Amino acid sequence: xxxxICLEGEYxxxxxxxxxxxxxxxxxxxxxKLEETIALGLLWLSGWLVVAVLLFIxxxxxxxxxxxxFSFNYLFLPPEGGRYDTGGILYQIIATIYLIIGSIMxxxxxxxSTAIYLSEYAPQNIVTNMIRFAIENLAGIPSIxxxxxxxxxxxxFLKFEYSLLAGGLAVAVMILPVIIRTxxxxxxxxxxxxxxxxxxxxxxxxxxxxxxxxxxxxxGILTGILLSIGRVIGExxxxxxxxxxxxxxxxxxxxxxYPYFLPDSARTLAVHLYxxxxxxxxxxxxxxxxxxxxxxxxxxxxxxxxxxxxxGVPFKNFVPQFLTPTPPVPPTLSxxx
Amino acid sequence: MNKYLTQKSNRFWTDFVNNLMAxxxxxxxFIAVVSxxxxxxxVFYNGAKLFTVIAMPDFLFGFDWEPVNxxxxxILPMIVSxxxxxxxxxxxxxxxGIGCAIFLAEIASQPVQRIxRPAVQLLAGIPSVxxxxxxxxxxxxLIxxxxxxxGLSILAAIIILSIMILPTIISIxxxxxxxxxxxxxxxSIALGTTxxxxxxxxxxxxxxxxxxxxxxxxxGRAFGEAMAVKMVIGNTQTMPSFSPESxxxxxxxxxxxxxxxxxxxxxxxxxxxxxxxxxxxxxxxIFIIVTNAISYMFRRRIHEIR
Numbered sequence: 001x002x003x004x005i006c007l008e009g010e011y012x013x014x015x016x017x018x019x020x021x022x023x024x025x026x027x028x029x030x031x032x033k034l035e036e037t038i039a040l041g042l043l044w045l046s047g048w049l050v051v052a053v054l055l056f057i058x059x060x061x062x063x064x065x066x067x068x069x070f071s072f073n074y075l076f077l078p079p080e081g082g083r084y085d086t087g088g089i090l091y092q093i094i095a096t097i098y099l100i101i102g103s104i105m106x107x108x109x110x111x112x113s114t115a116i117y118l119s120e121y122a123p124q125n126i127v128t129n130m131i132r133f134a135i136e137n138l139a140g141i142p143s144i145x146x147x148x149x150x151x152x153x154x155x156x157f158l159k160f161e162y163s164l165l166a167g168g169l170a171v172a173v174m175i176l177p178v179i180i181r182t183x184x185x186x187x188x189x190x191x192x193x194x195x196x197x198x199x200x201x202x203x204x205x206x207x208x209x210x211x212x213x214x215x216x217x218x219x220g221i222l223t224g225i226l227l228s229i230g231r232v233i234g235e236x237x238x239x240x241x242x243x244x245x246x247x248x249x250x251x252x253x254x255x256x257x258y259p260y261f262l263p264d265s266a267r268t269l270a271v272h273l274y275x276x277x278x279x280x281x282x283x284x285x286x287x288x289x290x291x292x293x294x295x296x297x298x299x300x301x302x303x304x305x306x307x308x309x310x311x312g313v314p315f316k317n318f319v320p321q322f323l324t325p326t327p328p329v330p331p332t333l334s335x336x337x
Numbered sequence: 338m339n340k341y342l343t344q345k346s347n348r349f350w351t352d353f354v355n356n357l358m359a360x361x362x363x364x365x366x367f368i369a370v371v372s373x374x375x376x377x378x379x380v381f382y383n384g385a386k387l388f389t390v391i392a393m394p395d396f397l398f399g400f401d402w403e404p405v406n407x408x409x410x411x412i413l414p415m416i417v418s419x420x421x422x423x424x425x426x427x428x429x430x431x432x433x434g435i436g437c438a439i440f441l442a443e444i445a446s447q448p449v450q451r452i453x454r455p456a457v458q459l460l461a462g463i464p465s466v467x468x469x470x471x472x473x474x475x476x477x478x479l480i481x482x483x484x485x486x487x488g489l490s491i492l493a494a495i496i497i498l499s500i501m502i503l504p505t506i507i508s509i510x511x512x513x514x515x516x517x518x519x520x521x522x523x524x525s526i527a528l529g530t531t532x533x534x535x536x537x538x539x540x541x542x543x544x545x546x547x548x549x550x551x552x553x554x555x556x557g558r559a560f561g562e563a564m565a566v567k568m569v570i571g572n573t574q575t576m577p578s579f580s581p582e583s584x585x586x587x588x589x590x591x592x593x594x595x596x597x598x599x600x601x602x603x604x605x606x607x608x609x610x611x612x613x614x615x616x617x618x619x620x621x622x623i624f625i626i627v628t629n630a631i632s633y634m635f636r637r638r639i640h641e642i643r
Contacts, residue, residue, distance in 0.1 A: 032531060032534075033531075035533065036531045036532065036533045036534075039533040039536075039537070040444065040532065040533055042436060043436050043439050043440045043443075043444055043536075044440060044444065045436075046432070046433050046436030046437045046440060047436065047437045047440030047441065047444070047445060047449075047453055048453075049433065049437075050433070050437045050453065050456060050457060050460070050503060050507070051452065051453055051456045053460070053500055053503075054456045054459060054460050055456075057463070057467075057468070057471050057500075058463075060471060060474075060475060061467060061470070061471065064474070109365070110365045110368050111365075113361060113362045113365035113366070114362070114365045114366040114368070114369060116362050117362035117363055117365065117366040118366060120362075121359060121362060121363065122366070127367075130370055131366050131367065131369055131370055134369040134370040134372070134373040135369050136629070136633060137373055137626070137629055138369060138372065138373055138376075140554070140557055140625060140628070140629040140632075141376065141561075141622070141625060142557075142558070142560070142561020142562065142563070142595070142621070142625060143561070143563070144561065144563040144595050144598055144599065144618065144621070145376065145380060145561070145618055145621065145622055145625070146376070147598075148379075148380050148383075148598065148614075148615060148618045149375065149376040149379050149380060151602070152379040152380070152383050152615070153375060153379050157379075173372045173376070176368075176369060176372070177369075180369070204351055204352070204355045205355055205359070206351075206354055206355040206358040206359070207351070207355070209358075230462050233464065234462070234463070234464030234465065234466070234467075235464075236464070236465065236466050236564045237563045237564050237595075237599060240599060240602070240603075241598075241599075241602055270464050270466045271466075273464075273466045273467070273470060274466045274469070274564060274568070277466070277469060277470045277473055277474075277568060278473075278568060283474065286470050287470070287474075290466075290467045290470050293464050293466075293467055294463065294467060297459070297462045297463060297464070298459070300462075301455070301458070301459060301462060305455075
């Protein structure tokens with residue numbers, strides 16, 4: 001029904017446009033040709049402008065950051081004297097790794113289980129709608145709200161103080177929708193025949209999921225996890241609000257005192273970059289940190305492209321997507337953001 | 338007999354695990370609901386505590402933010418500059434983004450798409466602080482040079498934000514342009530239209546709701562972006578001056594709702610000041626909920642057309 005209305009609407013619109021153009025310009029073919037050239041030229045320009053902007057930004061950061069970034073002293077020495085601008089970024093790299101481990105360890109099991117529930121179990125009822133509504137909304141909340149939540153709930157209410165644990169848990173909530181979405185898409189791409197053949201063998205639902213569905217959805221799920229690792233690396237607002245900005249000591253992973261995991265306040269690379277960039281005498285160091293961040297993002301991107309999106313063997317071809325002649329994956333609305 | 342018994346106990350355990358896992362999956366799924374509830378509750382509860390100290394209108398429509406000395410918590414300048422920055426960046430990125438989406442969906446050949454699309458995805462993956470650094474190191478000095486002002490300005494924030502929200506606009510618009518039924522395009526071409534006339538007259542109108550979704554989502558992203566904006570906008574708590582000398586506010590320093598939180602949280606003490614920051618977050622949250630709802634409405638319409 002909707003479809004027909006749409007079609008008819010198009011016809012009338014086209015009619016109007018043609019009438020208008022023929023009345024105004026009197027069947028002037030050259031003016032139509034001119035309009036065509038200008039319009040297509042502008043579209044072409046806007047497409048390539050986006051590429052140019054990306055290359056310019058990356059090139060600019062690399063130009064000023066590369067010399068510093070690839071020195072042993074910068075990557076593997078601790079920051080000195082509690083100042084922003086001296087020493088290396090060893091503690092920040094460690095904090096970033098801890099944060100990734102911590103937040104993925106929380107978000108991946110919960111996210112994948114949620115995806116399994118939504119794709120395999122969920123009945124059409126109000127509870128399922130509520131869950132979907134919540135995920136939809138969590139995905140749209142800006143990170144600073146997660147930061148405020150982390151501050152009020154984890155830091156103050158649960159008394160974690162400013163710590164990587166508080167920041168990591170808030171970040172885990174932030175990446176939850178990403179993992180749920182990608183995992184659910186991967187699970188839905190598993191053919192129904194697999195499920196039916198497994199169930200026909202007299203195997204129960206959990207065994208089917210564990211032995212049949214999860215293995216064939218694994219590459220897609222890994223894609224989601226890589227995507228969210230990228231989000232964790234780039235996150236800064238949440239961590240400034242919930243993890244603080246200490247750089248005085250090497251962060252601990254476990255501790256004997258109250259928040260038993262990740263108890264220290266620490267800066268990840270992104271937060272460190274923020275402090276470096278906003279203090280004027282550390283600008284060159286900020287570029288170096290930026291290079292490290294961009295390299296991590298690029299690395300994740302290439303690893304992600306190397307594995308197919310929904311089915312097959314993970315990491316089959318270790319070549320970036322734009323170099324391989326694979327047919328494009330049909331676009332889905334929810335996969336890209 | 339013995340064999341039968343072990344089978345039966347196995348059966349019991351497999352059934353038990355099966356049911357247990359079903360419950361675990363449901364509970365995990367419910368964590369999303371609990372998180373959303375907790376986030377809403379904590380932000381709004383902490384924000385509401387402010388209104389025991391000052392009245393709501395003084396907060397929303399107050400011109401002055403002097404939280405430490407005078408206990409004045411007016412966020413009107415921040416609301417104004419938030420909207421200014423958001424719509425300013427949309428003004429740049431809507432034409433560019435939709436143009437790029439059309440280019441990707443209708444014009445570019447396969448090899449070209451394989452260059453442009455990863456570029457767009459990478460643009461989305463670059464951390465916001467890197468954009469902030471870029472703005473601080475290049476855009477701000479440029480503005481400083483050309484206009485003889487501080488450089489940190491609304492204009493710098495608009496430029497940086499418009500780059501940051503491009504990927505959102507491009508990817509969602511492209512999806513909706515691709516989702517236009519082939520018949521619409523073919524019937525337009527059959528009328529003897531040129532490629533541009535088909536795009537403008539048939540493809541774009543048919544994908545309007547998708548493009549509006551993209552724009553609304555991008556609006557939400559721009560409104561909620563904190564770090565990059567904080568680095569280039571200067572963060573002064575005064576109303577941006579809309580005088581012609583400062584290009585109607587473009588060149589004046591400002592503070593948005595998000596940068597208010599980031600900037601003040603480092604020294605805010607527990608009490609009205611911190612509550613005011615939570616209240617700022619709550620206002621931001623309300624706006625984001627509204628944009629989410631609008632984009633959700635339009636997204637449902639796309640699915641219906643499909």
